[in-house]
């Protein structure tokens with residue numbers, strides 16, 4: 001849908017790689033001006049170095065991005081890191097480390113961006129959540145807990161900021177074909193076989209393309225979704241709706 005984001009100014013965290021990079025491309029294609037906030041530079045959009053686990057870094061990066069953009073209409077909280085294991089496997093420090101990025105990162109960005117979003121007539125926040133928030137994935141206790149927090153935060157913020165005209169939604173990707181997943185597969189004894197097995201475990205027999213998640217983010221952040229807030233849109237081949245679990 002070219003032109004849906006004409007004149008909109010967006011910040012995308014974690015926009016240098018994977019799902020975030022696809023979101024940047026989708027918003028740009030639709031006419032948005034985008035600044036990426038990431039630990040690493042984006043190959044395709046102006047970037048400001050930002051560590052979402054540091055409040056100081058977030059405040060400075062948001063100020064620089066808004067300065068470049070001349071305002072802000074869309075915040076995409078996408079930066080995130082993984083964690084494997086049961087509650088017995090991850091010590092408290094690891095829980096704090098992952099929460100700092102996946103949960104507090106989105107909180108800090110939202111706090112820093114809300115004053116700017118209030119000045120927009122097309123304001124919205126989209127959080128990259130995960131099927132892990134709803135599916136009960138084995139060996140993902142810590143990661144799932146962070147995404148469950150993001151799902152709840154999305155609904156609570158939708159309520160808090162409804163009357164200010166700021167919509168807050170989430171996307172719930174299934175297993176997506178990104179550098180993150182490639183890194184995980186590369187640790188397997190036979191990465192090709194592991195990839196084939198992972199694909200076979202998905203309800204629709206393949207990994208989700210980052211571009212498919214980006215389409216959902218583009219819709220939720222567009223004026224077409226102006227009556228939509230507090231929802232999480234699954235992009236998972238049906239896993240959530242069909243109550244499926246990866247084997």
Ligand code: NAD
Pocket residue numbers: 013014015016017018019020037038039040050051052053078079080081101128129130131172173174175176177178179180181
């Ligand atoms: P990725 O590793 O390819 O990209 C993540 C990006 O976030 C990188 O550019 C990285 O530099 C950045 N980042 C990491 N920590 C950061 C920090 N502290 N501050 C700023 N930037 C930081 O990962 P991806 O697969 O594209 O995942 C993106 C999001 O999608 C994450 O929130 C993840 O939880 C979610 N997600 C991914 C999948 C999947 O299967 N890949 C499924 C569901 C949800």
